[in-house]
Amino acid sequence: MLFNPLKTNNEIFITNYGINFTKIVNSVMNMGVKIAKNRISEFLDYLRRRYVLYAPIEKDGISKIGKIESVSEIAFLPYRTKISVKPIFFPPEEKFFKFQKKDGWFELEDYLLQIDEEEKAIFGLRGCDVRALEVLDRYMLSEFQDPYYRKRRENTLIIGLSCDYPRESCFCTAFGGMIPNRYDLWFTDIGSHYFVDIGSEKGRELVNSEFFEEATKEDEAKKIRKINTVEMEINRRTKIDLCEIKKCAQEIKKKANDPIWEELGKLCLSCGKCNFVCPTCHCFDVKDVTNIDGSEGERIRAWDSCHLYEYAKTSAENFRKERKARVRYRIYDKFVFPVMRYGVYACTGCGRCNEVCPAGINIRDVLRRLIS
Amino acid sequence: MNNLYLPFLAEIKEIREETPDTKTFVISAPLKFKPGQFVELSVFGYGEAPISISGGNGECIELTIRAVGNVTNKIHRMKVGDYVGIRGPFGNGWPIEKVEGKNLLIAAGGIGLAPLKPVIEHVCQNRDKFKEVTLLYGARKPSLMLFKYKFDEWSKHMNLLLTVDEPENGWKGHVGVVTTLCDKIKHVSDTITLMCGPPIMMKYTSMVLIELGFPPSEIYLSLERNMKCGIGICGHCAVGGVYVCKDGPVFSLNRAIRFIEKPHEVQGVLD
Amino acid sequence: MKIGIFSLSCCEGCSVQFLNLEEKILDLLKHFGIENFRLAKEYNEMPVDIAFVEGTPTNREEILKLLKIRKDCNVLVALGTCAVTGGVSAMVNTMSKKEAMEVYGGFPPEMPVDPKPLDYYVDVDYHLYGCPFSKEELMELITSIILGKKYKDKEYSVCVECSLRENNCLLDQGYLCLGPITRGGCKALCPSNGKPCLGCRGPYEDANIKGHIKVLQDIGFSKEEIIEALSLFSYEKLKEVIGWLKEE
Numbered sequence: 001m002l003f004n005p006l007k008t009n010n011e012i013f014i015t016n017y018g019i020n021f022t023k024i025v026n027s028v029m030n031m032g033v034k035i036a037k038n039r040i041s042e043f044l045d046y047l048r049r050r051y052v053l054y055a056p057i058e059k060d061g062i063s064k065i066g067k068i069e070s071v072s073e074i075a076f077l078p079y080r081t082k083i084s085v086k087p088i089f090f091p092p093e094e095k096f097f098k099f100q101k102k103d104g105w106f107e108l109e110d111y112l113l114q115i116d117e118e119e120k121a122i123f124g125l126r127g128c129d130v131r132a133l134e135v136l137d138r139y140m141l142s143e144f145q146d147p148y149y150r151k152r153r154e155n156t157l158i159i160g161l162s163c164d165y166p167r168e169s170c171f172c173t174a175f176g177g178m179i180p181n182r183y184d185l186w187f188t189d190i191g192s193h194y195f196v197d198i199g200s201e202k203g204r205e206l207v208n209s210e211f212f213e214e215a216t217k218e219d220e221a222k223k224i225r226k227i228n229t230v231e232m233e234i235n236r237r238t239k240i241d242l243c244e245i246k247k248c249a250q251e252i253k254k255k256a257n258d259p260i261w262e263e264l265g266k267l268c269l270s271c272g273k274c275n276f277v278c279p280t281c282h283c284f285d286v287k288d289v290t291n292i293d294g295s296e297g298e299r300i301r302a303w304d305s306c307h308l309y310e311y312a313k314t315s316a317e318n319f320r321k322e323r324k325a326r327v328r329y330r331i332y333d334k335f336v337f338p339v340m341r342y343g344v345y346a347c348t349g350c351g352r353c354n355e356v357c358p359a360g361i362n363i364r365d366v367l368r369r370l371i372s
Numbered sequence: 373m374n375n376l377y378l379p380f381l382a383e384i385k386e387i388r389e390e391t392p393d394t395k396t397f398v399i400s401a402p403l404k405f406k407p408g409q410f411v412e413l414s415v416f417g418y419g420e421a422p423i424s425i426s427g428g429n430g431e432c433i434e435l436t437i438r439a440v441g442n443v444t445n446k447i448h449r450m451k452v453g454d455y456v457g458i459r460g461p462f463g464n465g466w467p468i469e470k471v472e473g474k475n476l477l478i479a480a481g482g483i484g485l486a487p488l489k490p491v492i493e494h495v496c497q498n499r500d501k502f503k504e505v506t507l508l509y510g511a512r513k514p515s516l517m518l519f520k521y522k523f524d525e526w527s528k529h530m531n532l533l534l535t536v537d538e539p540e541n542g543w544k545g546h547v548g549v550v551t552t553l554c555d556k557i558k559h560v561s562d563t564i565t566l567m568c569g570p571p572i573m574m575k576y577t578s579m580v581l582i583e584l585g586f587p588p589s590e591i592y593l594s595l596e597r598n599m600k601c602g603i604g605i606c607g608h609c610a611v612g613g614v615y616v617c618k619d620g621p622v623f624s625l626n627r628a629i630r631f632i633e634k635p636h637e638v639q640g641v642l643d
Numbered sequence: 644m645k646i647g648i649f650s651l652s653c654c655e656g657c658s659v660q661f662l663n664l665e666e667k668i669l670d671l672l673k674h675f676g677i678e679n680f681r682l683a684k685e686y687n688e689m690p691v692d693i694a695f696v697e698g699t700p701t702n703r704e705e706i707l708k709l710l711k712i713r714k715d716c717n718v719l720v721a722l723g724t725c726a727v728t729g730g731v732s733a734m735v736n737t738m739s740k741k742e743a744m745e746v747y748g749g750f751p752p753e754m755p756v757d758p759k760p761l762d763y764y765v766d767v768d769y770h771l772y773g774c775p776f777s778k779e780e781l782m783e784l785i786t787s788i789i790l791g792k793k794y795k796d797k798e799y800s801v802c803v804e805c806s807l808r809e810n811n812c813l814l815d816q817g818y819l820c821l822g823p824i825t826r827g828g829c830k831a832l833c834p835s836n837g838k839p840c841l842g843c844r845g846p847y848e849d850a851n852i853k854g855h856i857k858v859l860q861d862i863g864f865s866k867e868e869i870i871e872a873l874s875l876f877s878y879e880k881l882k883e884v885i886g887w888l889k890e891e
Contacts, residue, residue, distance in 0.1 A: 061811055083809055092807050096377050099416040105381070106416050106455055112375050144603035144618065147375045253632055269823040269851045269858070271802035273812075283607035286600045287419060292670050292782065294417040294790045301377075303807065306607065309798045309849035314598045315440040317571060319611065319636055323851065329633065336632060337613035356806070358814050358823055358858055418792060442792045449791065 032223070033207045034193040034215040043211040044071045044123060051121035051157060054088060056081045065122065065129075078164035080126040080350060084279035085133065088122075089152045090140070092276075093302045096148075096286075100296040112147055121157040128172050128350035130160055130180040132279030138342045139282050157202060162188040163230055169351030171238040171364055173231050188223045195223040240367050242335075242345070249339035252370045256328070260369055265324030267359040272305030274330070274353035274361075280346045283311075306330050331366060376603055379414045379457030385432055387452055391516045394483065395448060396426065396436045401458045403433055406465030407490030408566075408594060408622050411435070412602045414457030418446045422599040422617070424487035425461060433458075436486035436518060462602040463621050466491050466566050467592060475504040475559040477586075478530075479577055481550055481569025482511055485518045487594055488568055492522075496529045504559040505530035510550035510573070512536065514543045531558070549573070551580045560585045566622075568594040571637045578625055578641045588642065591625040595637055611635050647679030647691035648722070649712055651705045652732055652758070653698030657723035658682040660775035661695075667782060674789055690715035693788065695771075697722040699732050701755045706764060713765040718788065721761045724774040728845040729879035731774075732758035737874050760879055769794055772844035774876065777829050797828040798847055801840050805831035813839045819864055819872050824850035845877045852884050866891075 035043060047053050048068060057066040058075040064083035068074060098109040137153070140146040160183045163170075172178060179186055184203035187194040195215055198204050242248050275281040285304040290297030304311060307326050312319040320326050338346040347363070354362045386398035403411070403425075410424040413435060421443040427434035439448040447456065468491060476495065480488050495505055507530050511517040514536050526532060533553045535546040546553060550573055565586055567574055574593050581591060597609035597616040604618035612631025614620065628638045648658055659682070664671070671677075679687040679694075694716035700706045713719055724730040735743050736757050761767050771780055787794040801822040805812075813820040813834055821842035822834060833840055846852060852873075859869050870888060873881050 062809055064809070101416075104453065104455065106457070108378065108381075108457075110375060110378055112378075140605060142604070144376055144605065145374075146603075146605055147377070256632060266851075267854055267857070269800070269802070269854050270849060271800050271806070271823050273802060273806045276803075276806045282605065284600070284605075285608075286606070288417050290417040290786060290790070292674065292786050292789060294786070297417050299377075299414075299416075299420075301606075304607070305799075305803065308803070311608065312598065314596055315444075316596065317636060319597070323849075325633075332613070332632060333607075333610070337610070340613050356812065358802070358812065359854060360858070360861070417790060445793075446791065 032198060032215045032220060033196045033212040034190070034219050035187075035196060035212050036193050039211045040194065041071050043209070044068075044074065046209060046211070047121050047123065047159075047206075050119075052116075052118040053121050053123065055123040065125070074124070076124075079167045079170070080128055080163065082352075082355075084277065084350065084352065085122065085125060085129040086136070086279045086281075088120075089133070090136065090149055090282060093300060094148055096299040096301060098296065098298050101294075112151065115148065115151045117151065117155075119155045119157070120152075121159060123159045124161045125158055126161065126163055126172075126350075127176075127178045127180045128170075128348040129279055130158055130183055131172075131175060131348040132350070133158075134180070134182060135280040135338070135342075135344060135346050135348065136282060138338075138344065139280075139346075142342075157206075158183045158185075158199075159203075160186045161194075162186070162227060164189055165230060166234045166237070167351060167355070168237075169354035169362075169364075170234055170349065171240065171351055172349035173234045174238055174240050174242045174367075175345060175347065175349045177231050178227060188226055190219060190222040190226055193219065195219050238349075238364060240364060240371065242367065242371070245339055245343070245345065248371055249336045252332070252335050252367075255370050258370070260366070261324040261328045264327045264361060264366070265322065267361055268307065268323055268327050269359050270307045270309065270323060270326065271358060272307050273356040273358070275305035275307060276303060277352040277356050279348065279350055279352070280334075281305075306333065331363075331370075335367070335370075376459065377601070379412065379420075379459045381455050382458045384447075384450060384452050384454050384456065390436060390518050394436060394438045394516075394518060396434055397447065398432050398434050399456065399458065400431065401428075401433045402431050403428065403458075403461055404430070405433065405461040405490075407468060407494060408465035408487050409461040409463045410487070410599075410602075410621065411458050411460035411462065412599070413437075413443060413447070414459070415443045415446045415450070416457060418442045420457075420459075420600070422462075422602065424594070424621075426486040426489045427493065428490070436483070436489070438483050460602060462599070462617055464619070466594075466622055467564075468494060471564045471566075472501045474502070475506075475561075475563035476502050477506050477508065477557060477559070477563050477565040479508045479550060479565060479567040479569070479581075480510075481573035481577075482516065483518070484567075484569035484573070484594070485509055488566060489519060489522075491566060492526055492530075496526065499529050503562070506533060506557050506559070507531070508533045508550060508553055508557070510535045510537070510553070510569075513538050514540050514545075533557070549576070551576050554580045554584060557584070563590065565591040566594075567591060571596075574637045575640060578638060582625075582642065587626075588629065589624055589626040592622050593625060593628060593637060594621045595623065595628070595635060596621070644675050644692040645678040645688075645690075646675045646693045646695065647687070647689070647712075647716070648677070648682070648695045649679065649697070649708075650681060651696065651698030651709060651726070652701040653723070653725045653730070655682060655697065656775045657695075657697035657725075660723075660778065661781075664778055664781070667778070671785065674785075692716065693718045693720060695720045695722040696726050696761060699725045699729050699758045699761065700764065701732060701758050703756065706756065709761065709764055718768045719761075719765065720769045720771060720784070721767045722771050723776045724772065724843050724845065724876050725758075726761045726767075727770045727772055728877045729758045729760050730876055733879045734874055737878055758879075763879075770796060772796075772826055773829055774843035779830070780828050796847070797826055798849060799827045800847060800850065801825045801827050801829065801831050801834070801844070803827050804829070805834045805840075808835050810834050813837075814858065814862065817862060819859060819862075819868060821855075821872060823858070824852050824855045826850075841875055842872065843876045845880055852881065853887075856884075856888060 053068040063081040140149040183199040186197040388396040426436040599617040600606040604615040609616040612633035818839035820839035822840040826847035
């Protein structure tokens with residue numbers, strides 16, 4: 001691995017945020033295990049019976065993470081899903097509460113209480129999405145906690161999977177490669193078996209089940225070879241180096257008046273797609289929706305996008321009227337502001353924004369220009 | 373789990389007309405707040421709006437509101453005994469502790485006097501803790517000035533400098549924008565400035581104060597943004613890497629001019 | 644409150660859409676009397692509080708009718724694309740009079756006035772976009788009027804709602820889709836059903852139209868194809884940019 005932006009203050013992160021993560025075990029000290037591919041369905045079924053299982057599914061050409069009723073629904077893709085894991089924890093539309101007028105008084109019904117307290121297991125997450133969850137945790141669970149996010153996020157077991165080959169737009173190697181450093185179990189395809197890294201106590205409990213066997217030195221070598229091959233392929237396409245996080249942020253910060261923003265402002269269509277597919281974008285709008293006479297209604301939050309015209313509008317002024325200011329804001333909010341605040345990038349190199357941008361704006365090219 | 377998005381219900385206890393478009397609502401909310409903090413005011417069915425607290429006594433808070441949007445227009449149509457929702461208080465508030473033992477300049481424009489009123493009241497009650505105190509207040513017209521009924525009392529404790537842009541019948545005071553009064557301030561050194569008003573007023577007043585020798589690190593401004601959540605998550609109030617709702621709304625001028633994305637309120641200051 | 648629904652030149656699809664409200668119409672009738680609705684009522688009265696006007700004037704009589712409606716109502720709502728942008732009728736403005744006469748076979752005998760958006764003639768209080776308008780937006784507007792809220796036009800594109808529905812992008816598949824420049828609010832009805840956006844809701848204020856033209860050209864669409872697509876519903880609103888594209 002080249003570098004991991006989230007490595008900093010990992011322990012503080014766990015205690016501060018109070019999320020019920022299992023304690024990290026030092027995976028270097030433990031030889032991994034492996035599981036034969038023909039036993040994987042059995043293992044997943046075992047998981048499904050113990051947890052509410054989520055995994056990649058594919059429907060009408062759209063792959064995403066979904067709830068699994070039967071193991072046969074799982075799509076074993078060679079790379080990340082098209083839609084990120086974000087909607088599982090932070091849905092596009094969330095009802096906060098219901099209000100009802102009663103004799104001049106309002107009765108409030110908090111929908112938070114209706115969110116299931118389930119123990120989730122997510123199988124088949126990729127490094128980009130796992131890192132994105134860590135970034136989201138920082139935004140949503142810092143000094144003020146988002147209760148709706150927290151309730152979904154708590155008690156989630158993460159069983160990751162290395163990619164077999166990258167998508168065209170991927171560049172996770174700029175952020176530390178395919179394997180993040182927080183997970184419960186991590187699977188890597190090594191031919192007849194999956195090599196399994198153990199990342200937590202809970203993960204260790206799981207591999208004590210009958211499906212796993214001890215891995216050999218050779219298996220581990222195979223895993224490393226596999227990871228290296230894929231990461232080299234990603235690197236070959238990416239050709240950006242963002243390793244020195246503080247320095248890069250400084251570099252980008254200096255470009256606040258660069259002509260690049262003018263150029264991108266002309267291209268950008270302000271469609272907001274990059275925000276919606278981004279696994280770390282978390283902006284939202286809050287609105288009240290009522291029945292025709294206003295006697296009852298709901299307060300709803302819905303995803304918002306910093307590219308939209310009305311995003312920074314107040315009663316007095318629109319603070320980001322110009323498109324170029326909005327384009328710059330998004331790039332800064334990925335690579336400068338979060339570095340200043342949390343010491344991490346809010347980008348994990350999933351490349352989804354490159355994939356969906358109708359104007360063909362490629363964040364890798366933008367970064368290459370900003371950092372050169 | 374404490375749900376920060378869930379407002380509590382609060383009754384409107386009293387309504388005072390301040391100007392033709394501004395009213396003060398006394399709301400039964402037992403909140404401890406720092407001067408300069410704000411609450412998220414809910415009018416169910418109309419939404420939420422961030423409103424700064426203009427006074428309070430531990431049992432009630434006062435909100436001085438101008439009718440501009442959906443929420444504020446609706447609350448103007450509400451009566452005593454009606455219920456609204458409150459979340460908060462949010463934000464950092466004015467750095468009053470830094471002012472103690474020093475001179476204080478309070479500069480306000482229009483509705484910007486509302487978040488400064490708790491500071492003025494604090495000064496009146498603890499006058500011996502402060503040295504020279506000046507209140508500089510400008511409004512478009514005399515009839516649009518807030519809290520006029522308080523001016524007599526306030527002037528016992530501090531030097532009041534008032535100005536209007538357009539005089540109306542009976543106005544004998546100064547005419548002109550706030551900056552035209554700045555040279556009447558008698559204390560420059562050892563002075564902390566607390567400022568709130570429309571972006572353009574804060575921008576030009578900052579410029580003039582700097583010219584008069586007030587150091588930017590001693591000037592504090594309160595920024596207005598579209599805070600939807602109040603807790604630094606929704607992103608709407610973000611400017612140059614800070615969240616106005618939880619890192620602000622009060623920033624020193626020194627800090628605000630160094631935001632990566634320079635806020636409109638200070639654009640052109642020290643450029 | 645009294646409401647009236649009025650038709651100028653159009654297909655009257657928006658009137659039909661009103662009837663499509665079904666059970667919500669009963670909700671409406673608790674608050675409003677429908678005083679004027681040619682499609683559904685025999686006796687029609689004026690004045691009304693809210694006038695919904697569909698279509699666009701295409702002759703002098705209709706202009707007078709529109710002016711009279713404006714005089715006799717408190718709130719005037721431009722209902723549907725024809726009223727908002729001139730709509731399909733305004734396509735005739737892309738042709739010379741001679742061409743137009745050929746299309747219409749010399750009928751009507753007297754050349755009618757150029758179809759224009761309603762706000763060319765009168766002050767319009769609210770716009771309901773779409774061909775036909777969206778029922779949800781109509782209910783939103785009516786609720787806003789009852790509750791005394793401001794009703795705001797959506798200042799974002801169809802793409803926003805389309806990507807929230809997790810659709811496959813039709814531009815990626817090589818369709819001429821006008822989603823990125825067309826005002827949202829329809830919940831991306833057409834793209835969600837595999838049909839590219841034709842732009843029936845017209846462009847929104849902040850739309851980057853030149854940017855989208857470039858995108859379409861990069862996909863491989865010719866100038867003529869793009870002009871035709873832009874002219875279908877919004878010729879009157881996009882005249883300038885269409886002229887620029889022709890020159891280029």
